Amino acid sequence: MxxxxxxxxxxxxxxxxxxxxxxxxxxxxxxxxxxxxxxxxxxxxxxxxxxxxxxxxxxxxxxxxxxxxxxxxxxxxxxxxxxxxxxxxxxxxxxxxxxxxxxxxxxxxxxxxxxxxxxINNNFNIDNISELIKTELDKNIIDENERFTLEEIENMIIKLDRLEEKVIKLEKEISKEDSEKIHSVIEDSKNNLTKYPKKSWYLTTWNKFKNLDNKLKVLIGFKDSITNIIDWFK
CATH class of the missing domain: 3.90.1150 (Aspartate Aminotransferase, domain 1)
Structure with missing residues (x-):
């Protein structure tokens, strides 16, 4: 209560x-x-x-x-x-x-x-997130304020589109609600590529996928690890 x-x-x-x-x-x-x-x-x-x-x-x-x-x-x-x-x-x-x-x-x-x-206000850093997540991000992204290049954004969108195609093929196996949720997650992830520094993008995107239904995460191959998201988009 x-x-x-x-x-x-x-x-x-x-x-x-x-x-x-x-x-x-x-x-x-x-x-x-x-x-x-x-x-x-x-x-x-x-x-x-x-x-x-x-x-x-x-x-x-x-x-x-x-x-x-x-x-x-x-x-x-x-x-x-x-x-x-x-x-x-x-x-x-x-x-x-x-x-x-x-x-x-x-x-x-x-x-x-x-x-x-x-x-990209430097006062807003990710020092307060868990050490494990921070360590994984630091391994891959050194500059706190690094942004995606236009070429990287294009490649990320291609990979997100491929993921969306995979979800469409799985729609008979998942509920309408789950389908709508993951399509929304993918769309938000695309839109945020130009808005956020890399570290913030990976963290918010990881959190969105982490909160999906467990069955759906298994079907798309997602594991509750920040490394999983980073590897997806390499």
Whole structure:
């Protein structure tokens, strides 16, 4: 049982399902069942990109015509959002009046992540991902900000097209839902080739494939390893 109502969780998730920048699989979600934190979201490719919704107390001066000397303060409780990247700082902490502004703030945060990736901001590195994944990426991609060349993009698209052809041949063996999901993953992977640095692309693409149905992964020959994705596209 989570702190947040199911309807509010769905409002949050819908922002990711409807996003034109990323898919819901690009993020990790936590909805705690206790404590003051209501929601924590992390962008898979960069742990520096995060969003937290929590309840906090703050003090407000109590207004009274009879208080002439020391003012009295009362504790009030409201919602706070901690988000990175912020509007113009690396991290922002915002006090909001109610839940209605949460989807709006999530929408803006998603767009800022996309902007930062395009700008190849050096502050957004992948040092926080697991050491095993980082080691495998470092073996193959030395430059943190290296981009795909036009020739590499053309070759990657050819390989993604071949994978899509393989999926089409398998459609009798998989559900319509699985078929639609992998076609979406392939299309997103193509679109992101020009948007992201290589390391970010491999990590987000690996995560999308990793979240596919196990039977489908076996049929297309995917193993839950970052090396598998790298080898696919060599």
């Amino acid at each position: 989570t702190n947040l109502k199911k309807s509010k969780i769905n409002e949050i998730l819908s922002e990711f399902n409807e996003s034109k920048y990323f898919t819901i699989d690009d993020f990790i979600f936590e909805f705690p069942s206790s404590g003051r934190v209501l929601c924590k979201i992390k962008f898979v490719a960069h742990d520096d990109c995060h969003f937290t919704l929590e309840e906090k107390s703050y003090q407000v001066k109590q207004k009274s015509a009879f208080v002439l000397a020391d003012a009295n303060y009362i504790d009030k409780e409201t919602l706070f959002i901690t988000v990175s990247p912020g509007d113009y700082k690396k991290e922002d902490c915002l006090k909001i009046n109610d839940f209605h502004s949460v989807p709006f703030n999530i929408r803006n945060w998603i767009q800022r992540i996309d902007t930062e990736l395009k700008e």
